[in-house]
Amino acid sequence: MTSPYICSILLNSAAVLLLAAILLTMVRLIKGPTVFDRILSFDGIGVSMIGLLVITSILWNSSQFLDAILVYCIFGFFGTVAFSYYLHLTYELEDSEEGSIND
Amino acid sequence: MIDTRVKSPILAFFIRYIFFFITIFAVYIFLKGHNAPGGGFIAGIIFAISLVILNMALSADEMKQILHYDPLQIATTGLFIAYGTAIAPVFFGYPFMLHKMIHLHVPLLGNLHVGTPVLLDFGVFLVVVGVTTKMTFTFSHSS
Amino acid sequence: MAIESLLLIAVFLPLFIAPVVGFFARSLSLNVAWIGIGTAITSASLIGRIIKLTKGLPFVISYNWVPAFDLQLSFLVDGLSLFFGLVITCIGAFVLFYARFYMSLKDENGRFFAYLMLFMFAMLGTVFSNHLLLTFLFWELTGVASFLLIGFLYNKPESQKGSLMALIVTGTTGLVMLLGILLAKSVFGTYDLSLLIAQRDSLVVVGALPTAVMALMLVGAFGKSAQFPFHFWLPNAMAAPTPVSSYLHSAAMVKLGIFLTARLFPIFSHNPYWGDIIVTVGFITMLIGAVYSILSHDLKAILAYTTVSQLGFLMGVYGLGHMQLLEHDFFHILNHVFYKASLFMVAGIVIHIVGTKDIRKMGGLFRIAPFAGMATLFACMAMAGLPGTMGFISKELMLETLLHNAQSHGGIAWVWVGTIIMSAICLFATSLRFFKTLFMGTVPLDLKDSLHAPGLWIQLPPLVLASCLIIFGLNPELLGHALAGLTVSGMHAIKMSHLALWHGLTTPFLLSLTISGLGVGLYTLFERKHWQMEIPKQLRFDTAFNNGLEGLATLSKRLHSWLRLDQSQDYLGIVISYIVLMSSGFILYYLPLSTIRFDWIRLEHIPATVIGFVICVFSIAVVTQKKWTTRLIALSVVGFFISFYFVIYRAPDLALTQMLIESVSLILMLLLLSKIPKGMAIKEEASVYTGAKKRVVLLISVLSGFVMMIVLWFLLSDPPATKLGDYFIDKTNSLAGGSNAVNTVVVDFRGFDTMGEISVLVIATLGILGLLMRWQGPTEESK
Amino acid sequence: MTDIIASSFIFAGALFVFIGTLGLLRLPDVFCRGHALTKAMTLGTTFIFGGAMFFFDHQADAIKLFVAMAFQFATIPLSGHILGLVALRKNVPRFKHRDTLDC
Structure with a gap:
């Protein structure tokens, strides 16, 4: 078993795992009763995308996308903080979610 | 000016380091712009984002104290x-x-x-920073 | 000094003085007029010096301005331009002198005199310019200056309406002239007037295209000189202060059309239609102007209509094109300039004294304003064409030519003789009425106490101008010699025929006697009717023009209500469906569907399709979700994946920019949403789209998606051979010194666009801030 | 040899992120989900970035990755904290375990 062969298996399987993570988070994003769940899933998607980006840049062995990775991190953090800041300004309970909490 | 800050000590503590880090990153992107992906426009927006995040944690007058020029003046100097x-x-x-x-x-x-x-590029950088911060501040401070 | 510098100073001096005048207005107020008079006199003396230097030989000066469009800053100095230059500057000096005493201290004098200087610059530019495009440029500049001057008293509604009408009419006719100029370039191959005049014999002037050029240029001239179809803007321009009317609308601007016809005469005179068009339009205008002047009662309107008729007469001079008439064309022009400028000035004085503009309420002003009375007497004599004045000589010449023309051609020529006789009669009656009611008779009772005598200085300019009429009328030889120096090649014969006051008992003299008799009869007839007649409603072109403007507005309102579109999104629907129809039409018509091939699909496209699928899912989520925050989250996730697209296609710059734009627009949207008061938010969500409208919108979006797909297929099946990017990539290092092509393009290759964009960015922010400031209102009320 | 360790690190990171997403799906209310997701993501990204640093021989890229790791290590908990704080202040309905306490 030559080492580069094992590496590519591990990396590709990691990529598949991350893609699965993204799909699962999407379920929560669409189903999510409260807005906060949706923001959480948005953050989750952000992070898994960063993971995917890292793996692709390793597979392509190009160092161009490292800045993009940093910007993705910034956007992930910034998006979440912006959404929570918005909710901090406007969120009132009565327009709360329709689903019951214990599903 | 109504106080629109998110009052949390952790955020207050961390915000300066995050602002400092993102600003350095923006300067890095700006300087390497000519030969590698980057440039005035992108660096401008990154710096604007760091200012906006700072704005969330600090009240209006603290922001004025940090950014003691009116953002529109920054934009016009960039234009100049x-x-x-x-x-x-x-x-x-x-x-x-x-x-x-x-x-x-x-x-x-x-x-x-x-x-x-x-x-x-620096002109473009200043314009973008000035324009974005001006709009975000007028929105958030004027409520 | 060389002629070039003399001319450049003469033409550009008023332009430099205009801001100076504006600047000193606060400190000097009315005395700022002396600066204006000074510039006018210096320009006039410079032009005089040029006349001596060139001794009548045409002289061209040209500098390269925009070689790409072969636009040169070139000036032509010949008899015609020098004559008009002199007229503009001398009359300008008189008008400025008059304005010094006419304008009151509380007027904004700085602005007024600066505009006058700007106007003088524009006029001199038009008159001296040799390049057709340059003439057009200055032509429009005079239009702008006249707009500013007519609308000087901007708070009065009629001056607003008048200036707007003047601008629209002169502007559109100017555009028609531009068409003519561009056509001339393609037909004759050059913009250069001196060249055209030099080759006038070899130029093929007969035929469809050259006639089209001539007609288009003439429309511009007719518009500016208020000829028949466009005559209605001049009476409405009388809302301007009197110095403006006496300068622009009698001596200078309206003469531009005459100048242009004179300038084009050598080029187009061989064209068979030249005479017919100009004579018909000119003489119809003359008749209409004369008849209307009898029927109207506003002091300045009467003078405006007489100007219109006199302009028609002058057009006729160039239309007939007889050597005998052309020799003394400057004489005819000067005659009108003198008497019309002085009459307008007198009108200004009278309106100041009496207060009203209606001629029927005036009388017996001779005792109060004797000099003005004298000036009006001379001017009215010239207008009526009584012997002893320049007016008489110019009418005699015209009558002679017309009779000679009528005997030789017969038919239509007799009609022209008839028109000139009728308009002469009306002119005679108006001038008689003007002088008699204004200065003779008794002062009407209600005016008795409110009369106050005008200053002596204000009456001086009209008196001087009017007395010139008499001096040159009695011995025209004086003027003949002066004008002889200003011969224009191609128009004036070398030997000038003898100008005399008395030609003996020729038929024209008998004719003018009958004209004055009939004129007196017409006056008494109208006097007995106490001047009750009005210009018939349907003949009033200006009201028709205004109704046309309002009609447009009501039409658009009705269209808007017919389409029943209240929300802005509905317009989006119309725009997109239009795009879809156009592109699908284009595709079906031009691109055969058979060319689509699918062999470009390869394995590495799979990740992109997966991402594409995810993007579709979330965009549907964006549309279907009800609450704003969820929509926004879905939107930013879509943004995430699109930037991931760019990563897959190896475009790090684009990925960075896309991601950052996403974040900034996200924060702005969020902050904006936090501003929307609760009540509005709920109403907004409910009324998204319901029932039929939903189906239509769905259909349009599906169609547009489908059409876009087909367009992409065509593009992918045969990709374009050379890509623009390759040029920039291999040039970026050598030319711009940076290896990142994207950035060098933004900053260096297309730096000009970047500068444009950042200024647009700042301007847009200012606009948004303006809206925001005003928008604060609702949030406060709704809280 | 180091490649294999590095790619196994990345695989472990991806696994953690995947588990975090599972938590996001299964857990009952906003705070538990936030709790699970943030912890898993922080650990996951640290592993991914740690593993990725070995692949880029050029020193500058490794530093960029380290910086991104540090940034993520600081900001993901922070965004989780802010979200939880805002959710708490807006007293989003919380999960109360029924069968043990009252009913």
């Missing part, structure tokens, strides 16, 4: 710099907007290829 670099070559008899590259050898950093495009 950009137009200046465009018109300057005309005074030296060169055609309009001719960029001049200066190759200097700095003892510490090796030889540097600095040029007037960087100035134009």
